[in-house]
Amino acid sequence: MASAKTNKARPATAQWLRSSNDISQQFLAFGGRADVVSLAGGLPAAELYPVADVEAAARSAIARHGSTIMEYGPVEGLPALRQLIAARVAAETGGNFTAANVLLTTGSMQALDLIGKVLVDPGELIVAQAPTYLGALDAWRPRAPSYLPLDWTLQDPGFDAALEKAKFVYSVPNYSNPTGVLVSQERRVALLDKVLAAGTWLVEDDPYLSIQLDGSPGPSILSHSVARSTSPGPYDGPVIYLGTVSKSLVPGLRVGWVVAEAGMIQNLALTKMASDLSGSLLTQAIALELMERDFDHEHSSAIVPVYRERRDALLREAALRLSDWFEWEVPVGGMFVWMRSKDSAIDTDALYKFAVEEKVAYVPSSVFDFTGENRFAMRVNFTRSSPEVIAEGVRRLARAVEHYRSARQQLEGAA
Amino acid sequence: MASAKTNKARPATAQWLRSSNDISQQFLAFGGRADVVSLAGGLPAAELYPVADVEAAARSAIARHGSTIMEYGPVEGLPALRQLIAARVAAETGGNFTAANVLLTTGSMQALDLIGKVLVDPGELIVAQAPTYLGALDAWRPRAPSYLPLDWTLQDPGFDAALEKAKFVYSVPNYSNPTGVLVSQERRVALLDKVLAAGTWLVEDDPYLSIQLDGSPGPSILSHSVARSTSPGPYDGPVIYLGTVSKSLVPGLRVGWVVAEAGMIQNLALTKMASDLSGSLLTQAIALELMERDFDHEHSSAIVPVYRERRDALLREAALRLSDWFEWEVPVGGMFVWMRSKDSAIDTDALYKFAVEEKVAYVPSSVFDFTGENRFAMRVNFTRSSPEVIAEGVRRLARAVEHYRSARQQLEGAA
Numbered sequence: 001m002a003s004a005k006t007n008k009a010r011p012a013t014a015q016w017l018r019s020s021n022d023i024s025q026q027f028l029a030f031g032g033r034a035d036v037v038s039l040a041g042g043l044p045a046a047e048l049y050p051v052a053d054v055e056a057a058a059r060s061a062i063a064r065h066g067s068t069i070m071e072y073g074p075v076e077g078l079p080a081l082r083q084l085i086a087a088r089v090a091a092e093t094g095g096n097f098t099a100a101n102v103l104l105t106t107g108s109m110q111a112l113d114l115i116g117k118v119l120v121d122p123g124e125l126i127v128a129q130a131p132t133y134l135g136a137l138d139a140w141r142p143r144a145p146s147y148l149p150l151d152w153t154l155q156d157p158g159f160d161a162a163l164e165k166a167k168f169v170y171s172v173p174n175y176s177n178p179t180g181v182l183v184s185q186e187r188r189v190a191l192l193d194k195v196l197a198a199g200t201w202l203v204e205d206d207p208y209l210s211i212q213l214d215g216s217p218g219p220s221i222l223s224h225s226v227a228r229s230t231s232p233g234p235y236d237g238p239v240i241y242l243g244t245v246s247k248s249l250v251p252g253l254r255v256g257w258v259v260a261e262a263g264m265i266q267n268l269a270l271t272k273m274a275s276d277l278s279g280s281l282l283t284q285a286i287a288l289e290l291m292e293r294d295f296d297h298e299h300s301s302a303i304v305p306v307y308r309e310r311r312d313a314l315l316r317e318a319a320l321r322l323s324d325w326f327e328w329e330v331p332v333g334g335m336f337v338w339m340r341s342k343d344s345a346i347d348t349d350a351l352y353k354f355a356v357e358e359k360v361a362y363v364p365s366s367v368f369d370f371t372g373e374n375r376f377a378m379r380v381n382f383t384r385s386s387p388e389v390i391a392e393g394v395r396r397l398a399r400a401v402e403h404y405r406s407a408r409q410q411l412e413g414a415a
Numbered sequence: 416m417a418s419a420k421t422n423k424a425r426p427a428t429a430q431w432l433r434s435s436n437d438i439s440q441q442f443l444a445f446g447g448r449a450d451v452v453s454l455a456g457g458l459p460a461a462e463l464y465p466v467a468d469v470e471a472a473a474r475s476a477i478a479r480h481g482s483t484i485m486e487y488g489p490v491e492g493l494p495a496l497r498q499l500i501a502a503r504v505a506a507e508t509g510g511n512f513t514a515a516n517v518l519l520t521t522g523s524m525q526a527l528d529l530i531g532k533v534l535v536d537p538g539e540l541i542v543a544q545a546p547t548y549l550g551a552l553d554a555w556r557p558r559a560p561s562y563l564p565l566d567w568t569l570q571d572p573g574f575d576a577a578l579e580k581a582k583f584v585y586s587v588p589n590y591s592n593p594t595g596v597l598v599s600q601e602r603r604v605a606l607l608d609k610v611l612a613a614g615t616w617l618v619e620d621d622p623y624l625s626i627q628l629d630g631s632p633g634p635s636i637l638s639h640s641v642a643r644s645t646s647p648g649p650y651d652g653p654v655i656y657l658g659t660v661s662k663s664l665v666p667g668l669r670v671g672w673v674v675a676e677a678g679m680i681q682n683l684a685l686t687k688m689a690s691d692l693s694g695s696l697l698t699q700a701i702a703l704e705l706m707e708r709d710f711d712h713e714h715s716s717a718i719v720p721v722y723r724e725r726r727d728a729l730l731r732e733a734a735l736r737l738s739d740w741f742e743w744e745v746p747v748g749g750m751f752v753w754m755r756s757k758d759s760a761i762d763t764d765a766l767y768k769f770a771v772e773e774k775v776a777y778v779p780s781s782v783f784d785f786t787g788e789n790r791f792a793m794r795v796n797f798t799r800s801s802p803e804v805i806a807e808g809v810r811r812l813a814r815a816v817e818h819y820r821s822a823r824q825q826l827e828g829a830a
Contacts, residue, residue: 011615046485049486051482055473062466071458071464072458072666106521106695120429121429122537138689143429167426251486252488267432274556274557276525276691
């Protein structure tokens with residue numbers, strides 16, 4: 001009797017979770033197998049992590065701050081790091097930024113979660129660059145938003161009206177995830193103008209800034225927003241800018257930041273307090289030690305040539321083996337090549353099964369798509385593995401494509 | 416023209432945030448002033464933080480794990496720490512727990528946020544021990560739940576039916592926040608029985624376990640749940656247990672954990688991935704170094720006598736100066752004394768203004784109350800300051816009460 005009661009079904013999970021999937025975890029699990037070549041993740045090269053520098057920074061951070069960084073933090077984060085970030089942004093943009101414009105987060109991912117909580121009620125509209133970073137879609141799923149794709153050409157006549165209804169626009173102008181595209185300065189300015197006219201927010205997610213493979217990307221939308229302002233006072237523009245040390249130092253510190261007008265920072269901070277009380281001042285103080293001596297820039301300069309070589313190895317092998325079926329642009333920064341099936345001949349969801357058999361992982365386009373329509377591209381990473389392993393991965397991908405095509409021809413023959 | 420457009424009002428925040436308040440931040444800001452005696456926070460004694468041990472643990476953690484802990488983590492957290500926690504819980508409860516039953520979180524606070532996201536849709540019911548930890552109410556506000564108070568006497572005839580509708584029960588049986596109450600073993604078992612009969616979840620939040628001032632609190636509800644189970648297999652009971660190192664080591668590591676049946680852990684992990692991708696493996700590895708050698712227990716043994724002395728100093732001074740107006744029980748653990756106004760003669764929201772003038776901070780009962788009705792008690796902390804400072808804080812409180820009473824008498828005389 002007690003046992004029967006024990007087995008009574010417990011309450012169901014919330015609606016959003018029932019419609020969710022664990023695709024990220026699946027990719028991480030499969031991609032982490034030793035015999036698999038993973039071109040799936042968005043991970044830095046682990047062998048380049050500056051372990052000794054982090055260790056030295058941990059020692060000096062604890063010597064410098066002592067028990068202060070053993071505490072719950074101010075929810076906004078370590079004041080000195082917020083000041084450093086504000087000073088950098090002020091120097092880069094010419095704007096008036098102080099610590100009041102900066103919130104430290106658990107990577108940029110937490111910033112996305114907080115933005116969704118602060119701004120979105122169920123059914124409300126997000127205009128998002130499409131295809132869209134999977135993590136952003138995941139972060140906002142509990143808020144049950146609706147979506148409209150951001151067309152960077154800004155030619156759609158209905159777009160301005162839609163923008164008036166949007167809670168915010170989501171964009172990754174530098175080497176976007178998943179497409180690797182660098183958005184032109186003209187398009188940045190044109191979008192900003194429309195955002196200002198519509199009176200909405202503009203999230204500029206910039207995790208890949210430090211991975212500049214072929215020259216500088218030029219000013220951020222935040223910079224343009226500063227230039228647009230007629231007020232000399234504190235920044236009060238619509239851009240909510242997201243940065244991180246995950247690519248320029250190490251992801252394991254889990255240090256990211258939001259730069260925005262002070263009222264938005266207050267709302268995000270209040271929401272962060274309700275999410276985890278505060279981040280770790282210890283890891284923030286380690287980031288401070290390294291960023292104070294510009295080690296993040298120095299380290300980025302060291303890893304960029306390595307990533308460039310890996311990108312080139314990927315593209316060379318792909319030109320040989322995948323160009324009959326896929327096409328792509330050469331990414332000038334970031335971590336990804338976006339391979340589109342020519343004439344939509346290959347369904348990359350269906351292909352995945354064959355890739356698993358060949359022990360190679362990529363990310364199919366469907367997971368980046370809030371419309372669920374795009375099943376004809378794949379995101380291929382080039383930062384995680386050596387040129388040799390990447391080339392082997394491409395060869396496995398090519399075999400997977402051939403098996404996929406044979407299997408489909410057999411099916412069509414049978415039909 | 417451009418300027419006018421720039422100043423167009425941007426979209427409003429989400430509904431829940433409009434009804435929210437920044438009371439926690441206000442308390443932290445006021446309580447952090449050098450001239451204020453803060454009896455408001457729930458903070459450990461900063462001078463007792465084991466800074467040198469954390470520093471040594473950071474060094475050995477990096478030497479041991481190297482680049483592994485520079486990575487994004489597995490979202491569930493550092494495997495070795497999850498195993499250690501599972502082994503401890505198995506030893507304490509006699510149950511069958513593995514790493515699959517453990518999720519590491521950014522303090523227990525993130526666990527509360529994740530539980531709300533996993534289980535609650537707008538309007539759904541939470542049965543919560545009342546008064547309720549402010550952080551829990553904050554964490555669940557974005558999910559817009561409804562509440563019913565948990566009456567530990569379990570005498571309300573309508574309670575069983577309510578429990579059937581509840582998504583979960585929230586309880587802090589050990590030295591509750593804010594009341595400091597230790598819930599008896601009989602009541603724990605009786606509640607568990609009702610939860611099993613109703614088929615709901617039971618959140619057992621246990622941050623104060625390490626602060627045992629007068630003897631052991633006895634078995635957790637999780638232990639009773641193990642004893643109730645008829646299955647020798649992995650734990651499949653309804654208890655979602657929350658632990659943390661914030662009180663037994665330092666809060667700044669931001670390491671907490673959830674122990675629950677594996678399916679719930681998977682849902683929480685999926686939700687954590689959508690919240691911050693992963694916690695910091697570095698701070699988790701530091702906690703592992705310290706917990707492997709039972710330093711958390713050792714450290715707790717060292718700080719408990721200090722906290723006991725502070726509690727006694729508070730109670731001694733309060734007996735002298737506050738007992739005409741307030742009554743309280745002696746807490747046998749935790750961090751707080753819950754002082755209730757005799758005959759509800761003192762509104763602690765109204766008193767607060769006078770306390771600010773006397774430069775002493777406490778937390779009024781209204782913030783712990785989802786009904787908004789209880790304005791006649793206050794939470795007084797005894798862990799953060801020296802006995803002398805605490806006694807001075809009580810004297811200031813007593814002066815604040817006298818000024819409050821005079822002001823009210825003047826008002827009544829004028830009316």
